[in-house]
Amino acid sequence: MNLMPAQQRSGPVVWSAIIGATCLLLYLMQQVLWLAIPSLFAIILYYILLPPMQRLIRLGIGHNAAALLVGALFLLVVIAGTLTAVFWSPATPTESWQELMVRYLNGGLAFVRATVLSLEQHFPILHDIKLSKMINSRMTAFTETFLQKHLTDILVSIAGWLPSLMLAPFLAFFFLRDGLRFKKFLARAVPNAFFEKTLYLLHEVDQTAHRYFQGLIKLTILDTAVLALGLWAIGVSSPLILGLIAALLAWVPYVGSIVGCVLVVMVASTDAPADPLVAYSAVGVFICVRLLDDFVFMPLTVGRSLHIHPLITVLMIFMGGSVAGVAGLMLVLPLLGVVMVVGETLGRLITNPRLRARHRYAKTLRLRQASADLTL
Amino acid sequence: MIFGFLKTPAMTPRQLRLKDSALFSTLTPLELKIVDGLMHERRYLTEEIIFDEGEEGQALYLVMSGRVLISRSIDSDVEVVAELSAGSFFGDLALLDNSPRNAQARALDNCELAVFFRADFMGLMETDAVIGYKISLCLARHIGWRLREWMTSGRSQIEAL
Numbered sequence: 001m002n003l004m005p006a007q008q009r010s011g012p013v014v015w016s017a018i019i020g021a022t023c024l025l026l027y028l029m030q031q032v033l034w035l036a037i038p039s040l041f042a043i044i045l046y047y048i049l050l051p052p053m054q055r056l057i058r059l060g061i062g063h064n065a066a067a068l069l070v071g072a073l074f075l076l077v078v079i080a081g082t083l084t085a086v087f088w089s090p091a092t093p094t095e096s097w098q099e100l101m102v103r104y105l106n107g108g109l110a111f112v113r114a115t116v117l118s119l120e121q122h123f124p125i126l127h128d129i130k131l132s133k134m135i136n137s138r139m140t141a142f143t144e145t146f147l148q149k150h151l152t153d154i155l156v157s158i159a160g161w162l163p164s165l166m167l168a169p170f171l172a173f174f175f176l177r178d179g180l181r182f183k184k185f186l187a188r189a190v191p192n193a194f195f196e197k198t199l200y201l202l203h204e205v206d207q208t209a210h211r212y213f214q215g216l217i218k219l220t221i222l223d224t225a226v227l228a229l230g231l232w233a234i235g236v237s238s239p240l241i242l243g244l245i246a247a248l249l250a251w252v253p254y255v256g257s258i259v260g261c262v263l264v265v266m267v268a269s270t271d272a273p274a275d276p277l278v279a280y281s282a283v284g285v286f287i288c289v290r291l292l293d294d295f296v297f298m299p300l301t302v303g304r305s306l307h308i309h310p311l312i313t314v315l316m317i318f319m320g321g322s323v324a325g326v327a328g329l330m331l332v333l334p335l336l337g338v339v340m341v342v343g344e345t346l347g348r349l350i351t352n353p354r355l356r357a358r359h360r361y362a363k364t365l366r367l368r369q370a371s372a373d374l375t376l
Numbered sequence: 377m378i379f380g381f382l383k384t385p386a387m388t389p390r391q392l393r394l395k396d397s398a399l400f401s402t403l404t405p406l407e408l409k410i411v412d413g414l415m416h417e418r419r420y421l422t423e424e425i426i427f428d429e430g431e432e433g434q435a436l437y438l439v440m441s442g443r444v445l446i447s448r449s450i451d452s453d454v455e456v457v458a459e460l461s462a463g464s465f466f467g468d469l470a471l472l473d474n475s476p477r478n479a480q481a482r483a484l485d486n487c488e489l490a491v492f493f494r495a496d497f498m499g500l501m502e503t504d505a506v507i508g509y510k511i512s513l514c515l516a517r518h519i520g521w522r523l524r525e526w527m528t529s530g531r532s533q534i535e536a537l
Contacts, residue, residue: 054503060406063413180413187416195418195491196427196434203495358425365421 018343022316022336023323029331030324034164037327040334042171046179047213049074053176067177075169107270108262109139111279118276193359194349201345208337215301216251222297223247223289227264230285234278236268246286250293252330253317261286308336388412390440394490396463397438399514407507414500416491420483429480433470435493439463442487448479459484468515471497 029036049070056066116135120127183202190198228243236242246260261283268282308316313333320332349355387395391408394400394415400408415438420426426437429448437444439462446457446466457479460466466481471494501508 051503057410058504184416192418192420192424192426195416196431199416199491199493200434200495203493207495354428358428362421362424365424369421 014343014347017347018336018340019316019319021343022332022339023319025335025339026320026324026328026332029335030327033327034161035167036331037161038164038167039171040331041165041168042175043209044213044216045074045168045172046175047210048217049172049176063180064177067173070176071169071173078169104266104270107273108266110273111265111269111276112139114276191359192362193355197345197349197355201342201349204341204345205338208341209334212302212334212337219293219297219301220244220247220251222301223250223293226292227285227289230289231264231268231282234268234281234285235271236264236278236282237271238267242267252326253333254321255326255329257290261290302333308333308340312336390490393440393462394438397465398463398518399436399438399465399468399511402510402514403507407504407510410504410507411492411500411511414492414496416493418489418491420487420489422483422485424483426481426483426489427467427477429478430476432474433467433477433494434474435467435491436465436471436497437467437481438465438490438492440488440490443484444487444489445482445484446479447482468518470494471515 052073053066053070056069057063061069113132113136116126116132120132126132183206186202187195187199224240224243224247226243227246228239231239231242242264246264249256249260249263264282264286265279269276269279272278313336316332316336317329320328322328324331387405387408391405391412394408394412395403400411403411417440420442426444427433439460441462444460444464444466446460447454448457449455458466467477469475470477471492474494497508497511501512
């Protein structure tokens with residue numbers, strides 16, 4: 001006789017709870033951003049370093065030693081990369097990074113001015129409302145006061161973030177070393193009746209996060225490659241670095257893409273100040289790559305991992321942005337994926353009368369055994 | 377610590393008990409250590425239900441101590457399929473797919489079980505094909521043995537686990 005009730009799909013109550021819990025968690029995370037952002041990077045690192053660590057364990061190296069080895073190797077690669085970037089000098093001497101930034105900023109502004117003037121020539125109504133004058137005065141005011149007003153704040157906040165970002169490799173190391181132990185520790189706290197389902201839940205949470213972050217890494221590689229190819233084809237300098245920066249910025253939905261596009265246009269317009277076609281082509285390339293990303297790469301990589309309806313995805317991105325700003329935009333999708341798995345499974349566990357009855361029965365058995373020799 | 381792969385790891389009493397099981401008898405001490413790291417430990421009281429008939433199977437159970445009764449309902453009667461003691465394992469079909477359990481498992485004594493979760497087994501097949509094939513071979517032998525038992529005795533244990 002089958003005593004287990006048939007499984008039902010989650011209803012509106014469970015889904016409302018999932019969305020509510022995601023927003024609440026985002027709000028709480030916003031209060032501890034110094035921990036949430038490094039944890040996010042640590043999880044990404046964890047999923048990158050886990051396969052080599054498993055290989056080492058198979059070679060006979062202990063669990064702790066394998067985590068230590070993989071972590072040390074990663075640290076060495078990072079240090080080697082940083083030293084190469086700092087001490088590598090190209091054949092021709094170049095300007096400092098501040099001069100480089102100012103040059104690209106001026107190049108971008110010159111491009112905007114030239115575009116507005118050209119628009120005024122084609123559309124006299126824009127000339128009549130003195131669009132170029134207005135934009136010029138605003139840009140001048142912005143660039144003159146921006147550096148004085150905000151540069152110190154930006155530098156201080158970057159310096160403030162550095163120590164907490166240094167947490168990421170430490171967290172990743174402990175995830176690698178103690179992840180399995182933590183999973184077992186959590187499973188030990190679960191009553192026998194719910195044990196198998198909880199194991200499945202933990203596995204699904206792990207798989208969802210794994211698929212999401214692995215998808216994100218694949219997406220970044222694809223975006224970098226395609227954007228670099230496009231920028232190289234139109235003759236923009238350092239296409240690979242630009243492509244990588246734009247792909248990393250795209251981790252933050254919408255805002256990241258806009259910043260990435262601005263960056264690409266600034267570089268393209270500085271490289272060819274006399275030829276605005278290069279900058280327009282760069283915008284074209286960027287839009288093509290974004291479209292490819294949204295409609296081909298993302299469904300193939302990240303989209304497949306979460307199995308969330310596109311409408312809910314878009315709505316949750318907006319909600320994430322309004323609840324926790326840029327960090328919310330970045331965190332909302334992986335968080336929603338995990339909360340969705342937990343919520344759906346908990347919904348099934350709580351509403352399963354047979355499992356609850358078994359748990360009550362086990363509790364009665366425990367009580368009876370504990371009080372066997374205590375009869376009055 | 378780093379050169380641990382040069383020596384054969386010593387087996388814990390729990391790993392020795394795992395080695396006694398037909399499922400893991402072909403594993404080397406190192407392989408057994410890896411599998412042991414993936415297994416969960418559960419304790420059940422006399423009469424406590426381990427899993428129900430019709431429940432979606434997610435794991436294989438190995439009896440470390442105590443006895444377990446496997447039974448199933450036919451119409452309104454309960455048919456005892458098997459009584460398992462330490463070293464035996466049950467729920468093995470759950471390692472192959474997530475089809476519903478064909479029988480109920482209930483603790484006959486206070487017992488200690490080691491639980492091997494299907495997803496961990498599948499992960500092991502991908503990351504460590506040698507352990508995966510050894511366990512799969514033992515599992516196939518066990519199912520084959522049950523098939524032969526069923527053909528000679530006519531008892532329908534084949535479907536029950």
